[in-house]
Amino acid sequence: MRIAIVDESPARAAVIEEGLREAGMRDVTVFVDRKGIAARLEAMSPDVVLINLANPHRDELEELFALSRAMARPVAMFVDQSDSSAMEAAIDAGVSAYVVDGLKKERIKPVLELAIRRFRAFSRLRAELDEARTALAERDVVDQAKRLLMKRRGIDEPAAYSALRKAAMDSGRRIADVADALVTADRLMGDL
């Protein structure tokens, strides 16, 4: 079974490719670059094409699949109503699949399920990364606010932090938000 992965994110494509290879699928090709993709896809003539839903080139690729004389035409997968839950899971995960006619459903299902799992895992990873980045940025702004209070009010660090914490509790906001407001206000007011 020849599988093509079309994804503008090389990192995600690699995660999916790895999963497919681990599952014993050897014939996997990744397409990241849009340039020349039509000719390369036609040359490969895949049985299954996996494309991330957010890929802006889906309409072009669908037209290629519909019109190509050089390759067997892959059609949108699980379009029959009986499998709409599988399709919903795929859309939830952010992946779309095209399969050439005649390929047995039981052979395709594991491929799609694996792709769905890998897509989900990738999103989770990215969400965790975003969270970590946000946490870092928040720590930064709290540090800035503390330094500001220490300088302006001549207090030490623990006192500055408890001042921030009290202000946050009194106003029902997060410490990072109070700190951000303070830093912004300071920037606006300048050296008053």
Next chain:
Amino acid sequence: MSDTPFRLGFLPLVDAALPILAREFGFAEAEGIDLTLVRDMSWATVNDRLLYGHSDAAHLLAPLAIATTLGLGRPAMPLSVPFVLGLNGNAVTVRADLAARITTVGGLGDVAAIGLRLAEAARTARDAGKPLRFGVVHRYSSHNYMLRYWLIGSGIDPDHDVEIVTVAPPFVADALAEGEVDGICVGEPWNSVAVDRGAGVIVAVTSQIWLRGVEKVLAMRTERMVEYKTTHGLLRALYRAGQAFVDPARGEEIARVLARPEYLDGSADLIRHAISDRIVFARGSDAVHVPDFMFQHREAANFPWISQAAWLYAQMCLARHVTPDDAAYQTAQRVFRPDVYRAALRPLGVPLPGASSKLEGGIIDGLGVGTTQGRLILGADRFFDARSFDPEALDAYLAGFGDG
């Protein structure tokens, strides 16, 4: 009472304006609808979300709603169109050197004369073994059918004299700049982006090809449209958004809203030009006022005329995307639902056409039309080749093109 959640899919284009404004100006909320807009980057994904229940409605290409209902390219799924989100708003942009051969660069020319000169250029290129290549946004798009209509009317065989390929809107400027295509037919702001970058010159706008050409529509799964009580409220909210859209005093504000990162994520200046019908045809030229470039609301523009669906089906026949078939023709026409439009908007007391179908391209000057309430005058709706389309006479229409 909490608002009913409702998800609406869209592509970042200027003609997604009414759903965006229905949310941002509070019209949806006033109808008790918690409207969430879901942005995607391809029509395939907008359509998938709609078909598999990820969204309740979509900003969609009118012909794609018909193609999906007819099962072109995938198993059929009945969609309905109770509201038209706008007419026209697209343009044809070509490489600068080609533009110089067919039009007065920078101005609004005579679309028929430009077509004839384009035909000459197309034949020369074809004979040299390097046919002109045009990009459209989707196989089943009004862009494709309008471009083909113009080419045919100019004596160009769109299937043999030129090539027409699909290019995603955000990439048309690149495709032009890199010589991948010689011309494009796309919606705003993407023509203006190509002009702004110096990648191309606008040579025609689609309102010159058909002054009242149907463009994006609100599409819903038929079973959902019927079961949803919110459908009527949503249509009223979209109608009020249309009223706001044509208020010149709100132009600046609307451009700023549409330009936001979660919507078009683009230049408010370029968007303001499009929504005020002021088009810069070539980089460095002054903006030209093109009346009715985008026609989003007046003259009951949001009313889904069954004859518009019929015209699109006729174009699908001419493009050989379908083989003419009586049953399919009826199915295609039933996609447009003027009955739902009337039922939803009656409480607003706005003009409602009494007829559901009309002779397309038949109005030379203004024409008062029968209504079930209010007064309504429709402006000229001519095609550039002065042809008209009678939905009752599809065979004769196709025969007029040497088809049928």
